[in-house]
């Protein structure tokens with residue numbers, strides 16, 4: 001219920017625990033490079049993407065005017081779906097307006113009341129929400145702990161489960177043991193759903209993701225999800241899998257059916273972005289990103305900072321308490337760098353952090369400037 005005085009009390013409580021969140025409005029031309037963006041390849045301002053979006057707007061208009069199943073699904077959407085399916089090695093792909101909705105869609109469509117969803121404890125919030133919205137039983141195993149997953153699967157009295165994991169963990173930057181996940185799923189004939197939001201574009205051959213990097217191939221019961229709001233530099237998401245699996249989503253997934261289709265301009269820009277990601281230029285961007293990650297890690301460690309076990313563009317600096325994370329974030333903000341403090345409930349208590357992200361477009365100078373602003377770790 002809405003009772004303003006109670007809401008205020010709760011907000012005050014959050015404030016006193018250094019956990020209050022508030023919006024920070026960005027200016028159009030920031031003077032400093034970003035160290036908190038998921039635009040890892042620096043594509044969101046690319047003139048080729050902008051031009052593709054503008055051309056599509058001229059033809060199709062700004063909005064789509066309806067859901068995909070009414071008249072929102074244009075030739076550009078269909079073409080993008082084909083290209084994305086090919087990109088990840090699946091029969092078919094289906095576009096969604098956001099990754100959050102794609103995750104709700106898959107979990108609610110496939111996990112029914114007599115099923116079990118077993119997922120990594122550090123999975124993205126949208127996967128947790130999807131599992132809760134589905135009527136399936138819901139269990140979580142310790143992060144990347146395959147023995148814990150095995151124990152849970154071996155105790156199932158209900159047969160098959162849907163095993164769900166981020167491929168690259170969004171707040172930690174580490175990668176799931178995909179070969180083991182695949183082996184577990186194959187052995188028990190379980191379904192496997194991998195969220196490649198932070199894998200596509202940046203990891204694997206031609207940026208095809210962490211699943212492709214593992215050398216595994218898709219099985220009838222495996223589903224991949226990817227987002228375009230991160231390395232693709234656009235917006236929206238897709239689910240890829242066996243053809244009947246995708247047709248089933250078209251018929252049953254409410255977050256697909258009951259929402260307006262993504263603008264054709266976004267699909268057009270994403271096609272352009274996919275071309276770049278798969279090209280030699282994409283390889284160069286990934287190589288530059290990799291150099292920046294290595295340089296950042298060694299420089300930050302020299303300054304005494306506690307980094308996590310991540311080889312990806314997500315390089316969290318562990319701060320511990322929420323207070324310390326907020327202080328570090330505010331000190332950086334005063335010097336022009338915005339890196340929000342990630343606190344509970346997004347991460348466990350005592351593991352608050354600055355979620356730093358590297359981009360291909362950073363120069364060594366940018367990284368030096370950022371680390372100078374951060375200063376030396378004082379404990």
Ligand SMILES: *Cc1c(COP(=O)(O)O)cnc(C)c1O
Nearest residue numbers: 098099100124126170197227229
């Ligand atoms: C960002 C993210 C999502 C949600 O995608 P949106 O398109 O931003 O809604 C889902 N899963 C993971 C792991 C993410 O990082």
